Amino acid sequence: MKILPIRNENDYQKALNRLEDIFDAKKGTEEGDELEILSILIDRYENEQFPIGMPDPIEAIKFRMEQLGMKQKDLAEVVGFKSRVSEILNKKRKLTLDMIRKLNTTLHIPTEVLIQDY
Numbered sequence: 001m002k003i004l005p006i007r008n009e010n011d012y013q014k015a016l017n018r019l020e021d022i023f024d025a026k027k028g029t030e031e032g033d034e035l036e037i038l039s040i041l042i043d044r045y046e047n048e049q050f051p052i053g054m055p056d057p058i059e060a061i062k063f064r065m066e067q068l069g070m071k072q073k074d075l076a077e078v079v080g081f082k083s084r085v086s087e088i089l090n091k092k093r094k095l096t097l098d099m100i101r102k103l104n105t106t107l108h109i110p111t112e113v114l115i116q117d118y
Contacts, residue, residue, distance in 0.1 A: 001034045006045040015042050057114050058091055064107045078106045091118060 006012050019038045025031035055063070065075060072089070076082045079099045087093035095103070100114040 001030055003034065003037050003041070006041050012042070012045055012049075015045075054113050054116060057095065057109075057116050057118050058089060060109050060113050061103065061107065062089065064109055068107070078102050 004011065006015050015038055019035065019042060022031045022035050022038075025035045027036075061075075065071075072085045073082060075085045075089075079085060079088065079102060084093060088095065088099075095114060100111060103109055103114055104111050
């Protein structure tokens with residue numbers, strides 16, 4: 001097992017190919033250890049080279065509502081009046097700290113997403 005740092009696209013492709021070859025390796029074996037280390041290196045390289053930004057707070061709320069099968073009236077129980085929900089979802093009203101807390105607790109949307117400016 002000879003593992004090298006992933007410094008460029010060529011190294012990245014080699015690591016991905018090797019990962020594919022040993023993907024079903026058993027834990028505790030030499031190939032299993034190599035698989036674990038390669039996974040960590042690949043993840044680090046991908047996070048550095050292809051960072052994914054946080055979603056827009058309102059889009060995150062809409063997405064989570066869709067996942068949970070919620071309607072605007074359901075969200076009104078969390079943040080207040082139905083008209084307030086409409087204003088929030090149309091970006092005409094900003095989220096308050098209290099709303100962010102309730103959305104985090106109820107919809108399980110990370111506060112880091114909800115506190116962003118939009």
